[in-house]
Amino acid sequence: MSRLEMKTERLIVPLMQGKRVLLDEEKGTTLATWATKTAWVNEFIGRPGPDPTPQPLATPAMRRHLMDHSTPPQHTRVWIAYHQGLYHLDIRAAELRISPSPDPDDPEVYTALFTALTVDKLTILVWTAETDRVIVPQLPASYWHPVWPFEAAFIWPLQRTVNDLAIDTTLTRHSQRHPLPPHDRVVQGDLGSGIRRLNELRDRPLHD
Structure with a gap:
């Protein structure tokens, strides 16, 4: 992956400094x-x-796709935002687990991973799901501009900015903007600082 790292390094420096980039x-x-x-x-x-338990969301097939094609795999979305805040070099993540059944003991669970990477004035938000049955959250495009799948060229930096609280809120409260099918149960995990904690956000099935 050294070629990817070298290309990214040349790109990310002006972005993190807030310089104008097409x-x-x-x-x-x-x-x-x-x-x-x-x-x-x-x-x-x-x-x-x-043998990590539970297994990471990224499967060998997903990692192979990224290495072979130099693109994120299916069921991945990426946004960027213009950051103004105290986070200098920061990474934080949340895990969303959705069950199609109201039964908490039902073993069938779909998982999505939400990760925010912040380097000075650049925040990158990555959403990866294991299936298309996990619907992608809708984020305000004026703050979070999509870069994958790529839509159209644009000028960086964006006109609007996000602060530290906006990053945290997007990760910890994104279920409020997440269109869930009926009878789904949502559990969110905080993976920060290497500590994995699962907190149930609802004590009963969610409805539209």
């Missing part, structure tokens, strides 16, 4: 691929051991 498809894809890989590495190191 983000075209090639640059957006490079940034999204690097951020996705970094989010997966962060998830994996939070589950140490040769």
